[in-house]
Amino acid sequence: MKKVYVSGPMTGKPDLNFPAFNEAAARLRSLGWEVVNPVDVNPDPGTDWLTCIVADLEAMRGCTAIALLPGHEASDGATMEKIAAKRMGMAFHNIEDLVSESA
Numbered sequence: 001m002k003k004v005y006v007s008g009p010m011t012g013k014p015d016l017n018f019p020a021f022n023e024a025a026a027r028l029r030s031l032g033w034e035v036v037n038p039v040d041v042n043p044d045p046g047t048d049w050l051t052c053i054v055a056d057l058e059a060m061r062g063c064t065a066i067a068l069l070p071g072h073e074a075s076d077g078a079t080m081e082k083i084a085a086k087r088m089g090m091a092f093h094n095i096e097d098l099v100s101e102s103a
Contacts, residue, residue, distance in 0.1 A: 003034040004098070005060045005090070007081040008069025010038070016045050020069055024095050028067065031099065036063055053077050057084050065091040067098050 006024050010016040018039050025037040041059045042052040057080065060066075066085040072078040085092065 002032070002065065003036065003063045004028055004065040004067050004093075005036045005063040005081070005085070006038065006067050006069065006095070007072055007075075007078045007085075008095075009071040009075035009078060011049065011075070011077070013071075017069070018045075024067060024069060027095075027099050036060065049077070053080060056081065060084055060088065060090075063088075063090055065093055065098070067093050067095045069095050 006021055006028070008017060008020065008024075010018075010021075013020075021037055021039045025035045025039070028035045036059050038052070038056045038059070041055050056077070060081065063085075066081065068078065068082070072082070082092070
């Protein structure tokens with residue numbers, strides 16, 4: 001099964017952008033993807049950033065692709081995730097393109 005990691009901005013966003021992550025994950029699951037959603041990895045909004053990014057990077061293991069949410073370019077965490085994804089040989093997709101291609 002194809003497995004995708006959802007990446008995007010959280011810090012400074014309302015509700016840490018959890019709604020956008022959850023919507024993307026639901027859309028991808030409906031298209032047959034196995035999804036790793038950082039919201040599921042770190043559901044407590046009070047968890048410190050370093051703890052979250054370490055858990056997120058570990059959760060990326062085994063993913064074949066990364067789906068990038070709007071605003072990922074300005075996110076330090078998403079930048080780290082993109083570097084890790086590149087090193088792991090994962091395919092890169094903007095979320096909207098990935099959903100469109102799979103439709």
